[in-house]
């Protein structure tokens with residue numbers, strides 16, 4: 171009789187956003203007259219920009235013609251997209267990333283979950299707490315996290331780096347040495363960022379101890395302050411210790427169309443000299459048949475002059491929402507952070523209320539959906555995340571409702 175991978179059985183509960191989805195569905199079914207506003211999952215609400223739509227249309231038309239029809243995409247991505255990425259996301263920031271260090275994928279969620287596959291199961295991971303749940307869950311599935319303590323909600327073999335108000339939500343170098351360090355800046359869920367000299371310290375540390383940094387830069391487009399790094403490769407020595415993950419979801423609204431990429435530099439070698447670039451290429455070759463041609467053409471359009479202008483307008487739209495939420499909540503007496511270089515606002519719940527209690531309270535009394543901070547890890551307890559990805563009108567209405575509580 172077959173057996174399952176019993177690491178999966180160790181996962182506590184369901185995935186955070188599935189749990190929220192179920193609760194909201196039940197609430198809506200029981201209260202069909204209520205206008206529920208979702209500021210929970212970080213999903214965009216603005217349609218794809220016109221330059222992207224034009225490019226999609228053209229690419230679809232090409233698929234209808236024998237001479238221009240495309241079958242399987244190259245598994246590592248079309249060169250037109252990889253060169254646009256290299257030029258705009260790296261060369262323009264002074265980072266020298268070659269096309270064959272860029273691996274196009276169907277999104278950063280898959281990359282951030284899959285990348286752990288190329289590391290030994292004995293490697294020890296370090297994560298921020300709170301953290302995007304995919305990093306820990308996928309390491310649980312791989313059998314890398316030890317045992318789970320339901321009281322502390324911590325895994326025995328994971329190094330946690332608490333990010334709280336007293337350290338400005340920035341992780342500190344852990345006492346125990348990790349092999350794999352997950353960092354995400356601008357941060358999901360806290361919306362915090364670190365400055366370039368702080369990121370340089372992580373790069374120097376990783377190079378010193380022989381650790382690899384998995385740097386999730388999905389929210390990079392939301393950076394508004396000058397001294398915040400847009401890519402880890404702005405730091406000296408990052409190419410020998412860091413993998414970077416990027417998404418087209420948040421900067422250009424591809425949550426439904428799916429596109430992302432990973433940068434795995436050729437200088438990045440494991441302790442035995444194995445090239446991670448070669449390993450990731452091998453993995454892509456076996457497990458991935460490339461992101462769709464039409465979507466990669468849409469991705470290329472993000473880097474066109476029109477595409478840059480139009481997506482910048484969308485980012486400004488969301489960041490205006492962030493300002494409205496942050497200021498409105500502060501006026502209502504909440505302690506708030508984030509929302510300056512990120513589309514997430516991180517707030518303290520009402521005194522004495524747990525994150526999930528506050529979730530229920532907000533849903534029932536203001537018909538607003540947010541994300542409980544404790545869903546991202548125990549240091550998120552007593553916190554709550556709201557996203558700026560709603561519409562302007564819903565954002566105004568949500569703030570009005572919260573102020574009226």
Ligand code: MLT
Pocket residue numbers: 210211212213279302358
């Ligand atoms: C979030 O809400 O944390 C994100 O939208 C989830 C994701 O990007 O997968």
